[in-house]
Amino acid sequence: MPQKDYVKAARPKTNAANRRPARSNAKAAAQAPAKPWLLLIVTFVLISGFVYFLWFLNQQPATTAPTVKPPAKTVKKDELPAKPTEEPYQYIKELENKEVKVDVTEQQQSSGPYQMQCGSFREQQQAETMKAQIAFAGFTSEVRRTDGERGVWYRVVLGPYESKRQATADRNRLRQQNINTCQIWNWS
Template sequence: MDYANRKRPPKRKPTSGKRGAKAQPQRQVPWAIVILAVVLVVALVGGLRFIAGGKDAADTQLPNEVITETPSISSGPTLEPMPEKPEERWQYIEELENLEVEVDVPEREVGPPKLMQCGSFRKRSDAERLRASIALQGLESQIYPSNNNTWFRVVLGPYETKRDAEAERHILQRARIHGCQIWNWNL
């Protein structure tokens, strides 16, 4: 069936209720659902009373007379005083307070010095520009020519540990100078 080219059904004019108006069917109350709801509510109330102890308001009556008798102490068994707190058998608490831990920390091996290269350029002017932006961050760098003065490397260092080199690399990254690499080089 072609739904795109199908004609729309003609619109019906609304009737004002005089002639030709259809009578609205009256809704009937679903009595089964109403009875079921009443039974469920009664069951819920009964269940809650059962849980609460099953006492109704009619069952609980206030006594008319107030009992003023004091219970007499019989000559039954006498109460013994509580025994004293026993002494602790464990001594680990005192041992832990006085314990001294000795840790043997090996000396950190210092490897070869680290250098950080931040760029390699064909033109010395580009290397000088990068060196100037590094100097604005308070760090000192050098330009090393290589391959018979055809390449110019911008290098920072030497650093004793990689941690020192990483700290300065983070300073450069905050200044948006990326691409610095840390190497184990000797110049």
């Protein structure tokens, strides 16, 4: 079934009297050849004018701007001092045969082992949860009960460590597992 053109069907039909008369083909054909000739003539005039302009520029004598000489300045030469015959500094020769003594003091080792506390809770269940998280990270910890002035606390503690460097290394591995609450204490 052919498609119906609804747009064309909705337009009102115009009367033959209201239509504008169409141009005659003879008149349109007579005007068409005049435009390309006019365009060719304008193009030719522009190109010839450009060529003449270039030729005119080539024929002009080159004019130079008058040169103004700056006032003459007296140039003073920097005279270098005479080269010394002997090296004025003797420290190179002196240091070759000299022995340097340095006092080395040994660093004091911190006293006592270190421990790392990862949490302090009021309820033992919370401390056991933290201990399990640390166990999943691969470390052994313990829950210590502490009776203080403010009541009972359950602390999750790792250690003891012989050096602070070992404790710091373990704390960094726990931080990689998103356990960021650990603090290192000197346990003495």
